Amino acid sequence: MTSAPAPPGSADPRADLRWGTTSALLADAARRIPAAEAVVEGDARLSYAGLDAAVTAAARAFIAAGLRTGDRAAVWGPNSTRWIIAALGLQRAGGVLVPLNTRFKGAEAAFILGKSRTRILCVETDFLGQDYPALLAAGAGGRGLERPYAGLPDLETVVAMDGPAEDGIVPWDLFLADGERVTAAEAAERAAGLGPGDLSDMMFTSGTTGRPKGAMCTHGQTLRAYAVWSNVVGLREGDRYLVVNPFFHGFGYKAGWLASLLTGATVLPARTLDVPRVLETVRRERVTVLPGTPTLYQTMLEHPAFSADGVASLRLSVTGAANVPPALLRRIKDELGFEHVVQGYGLTESCGIVAMCRYDDSLETVSSTVGRPLPGLEVAVVDASGAPVPAGTEGELLVRGYAVMKGYFGEDAETAAAVDADGWLHTGDIGAVDGAGRIRVTDRIKDMFIVGGFNAYPAEIERILSRHPDVAQAAVVGVPDERMGEVGAAFVVPRRGRTVDPAGIIAWSRAEMANYKVPRHVHVVPELPTNAAGKVAKTVLRERLAEEGLGGG
Missing domain, CATH: 3.40.50.980 (Rossmann fold)
Known part of the structure; x- marks a missing residue:
């Protein structure tokens, strides 16, 4: 490859x-x-x-x-x-x-x-x-x-x-x-x-x-993985890299300051996710690289201090903390002015990285896949019995190669459960690989909920909801339902200056997605709760639903 x-x-x-x-x-x-x-x-x-x-x-x-x-x-x-x-x-x-x-x-x-x-x-x-x-x-x-x-x-x-x-x-x-x-x-x-x-x-x-x-990961694994990663995304000497992703996370540590040192770039650490300060730093320091979560980019675009001139130096965007809706990717490209927008996929057990889009991939490719495995890594897709599935068919993603961890510290049984005898890391993620080797990640197995016998994947529903002209962000979780077993509950953040009507969102969804995917509950919120890694904190959303008597998914 x-x-x-x-x-x-x-x-x-x-x-x-x-x-x-x-x-x-x-x-x-x-x-x-x-x-x-x-x-x-x-x-x-x-x-x-x-x-x-x-x-x-x-x-x-x-x-x-x-x-x-x-x-x-x-x-x-x-x-x-x-x-x-x-x-x-x-x-x-x-x-x-x-x-x-x-x-x-x-x-x-x-x-x-x-x-x-x-x-x-x-x-x-x-x-x-x-x-x-x-x-x-x-x-x-x-x-x-x-x-x-x-x-x-x-x-x-x-x-x-x-x-x-x-x-x-x-x-x-x-x-x-x-x-x-x-x-x-x-x-x-x-x-x-x-x-x-x-x-x-x-x-x-x-x-x-x-x-x-x-x-546990070694020096050699980490250096090789992120040197390859840097080449794939186009990070280069002289870049000025504003690292807003926390250093305790692989995105901020390995794909952040370490990748910068590998290439001879300049690291600009951001202590907190302060969007006005981010915008000011980009302008003052002529930042060229600004990886982040969809939440960061969305907040920047909606912030009153945003201006196209202020972010004119930006060249490279890398996102990978969540599935990125196509509509948001287009806004990142067009309104933030990035030359290259890529996304990827990884997990802690694989040094934080498995696959990446390439820096010259089309926006269509970036919006629909997380790219191809890094050179030297293999990805397979298997069904519930562990048997390989045909190209394009969904199943659990497995990873093998130099980036796979040496094991869990002091957890031999857990290690054996995660990495099989043939060296395949069982990710717990659902996805498919197309004929060109590009990976589409559908969801976490644990996040999937079942509506009347149909598997519903929050990430897919969120991507569809993001197409609504009044919706800036959406997060979906499953909640118990007496008749269907589980149904979806959506939390939506309106775009700046727009108003969202919950009943209208449900009606729109019925025209845009299969009935079992349609959220039965819609909550309009000013922002989505996130953890320190920038991912939507769905446990907080489930707790809120439980307090309202809807239970958790």
Whole structure:
């Protein structure tokens, strides 16, 4: 399988062989383009040489704190330059990165830290009014100042990346100062001992089907996958990449700042999804690359501060957090002015990526598929018995190849259930592959609901609803129904200046889709709730329906 030609200056598609580790990647970039801007955050600008030096200082600090090769270290905080330095520093020291969701409560964070047996936690102590260490202490069974994290016996050091550092928490500056006990030569020796087969990160699943599980990926897997990804989407040296997707998610981490370093682009971290600030940053910094969720683009287009002149620098859009309605893709292309709009598909267990549209694919292709598998990856479609189905027929998507995780940490049985003896990862996603190898993802198996014996897929219904001239966004969930078993409930956000009538939406739907797909309940809302990864939080919608006596789907 071939990809679109790589644009000049893009990443080496066999980055696992060229660099081997994220540490070697950064060191090489610092030699090749030392003065180029690596990270820009507000008025602070860090060159590639400066980033490499900062990462070495952090690596020395992690080694001084007792981090051994293979130990886990976590980062908990919003997108920032220091987040990148901490992540690359612990990886240069041989550690395994465990990113924590910024919306976690204390017990949720404690579960991840305990499960991964994390030894060092780097945390921003005050973000959006949240005191993360205090939350963690409450969630980890803290017992006073002497044992604030009593339920986490492996957690030895908590470092404040930013914000106030109270008793028992090491300020970042002191953490780095202690690292001066370790020489740069010792840090270089530790980094040189690492290879592409060593673990780089442990990304935990969302937990929607049970307790979160830690998917283990190596340096080589990650470098190869995102060098190929960068070539496929057309990311290139000199691009200015505004990363609004959270760093704790693969979209913001691997397809965000890491892909930028692979290609020699500039990373601009966005701490929060603040649309006016995004629009201002795009204008001021002449941003060329702005991946994001459909929610982000929709909000930008509807915002009063939006102007075509202000986003004239934008070149590349990558979206993949949800199925993107064709009508919205056309607006992204025409009104935001992107030269290239692509979308893709991935999951935590495959280093976050499986398939991508190519940067020169037609809008028709992008609107109807998530593209083809990355070169070197295989995708199969099987029925409920595990038998392959013909091209164009829906079934469960399976993935095999270099991006598939090494397994779930400490979960042999769960690993065996997810990755079979032939190396196929069972995704739990429903889709089809056409004769050209392009993938169409229909829905998650768990999100499907059954209306009078017919399978209804929310993503498909949402795509149809998005065609309504008054609808900006739509989300659909299944709810119990005495006669049909389940029916659809739709939440719709009106387009700016438009009014939506629920009865009118239902009548329109009856003319546009099969009767079993038609939502029986329509709720007009000013916005859809989203999680920190930008995906619509359907659990919140189900809870609202339950409160109204409609139950959950």
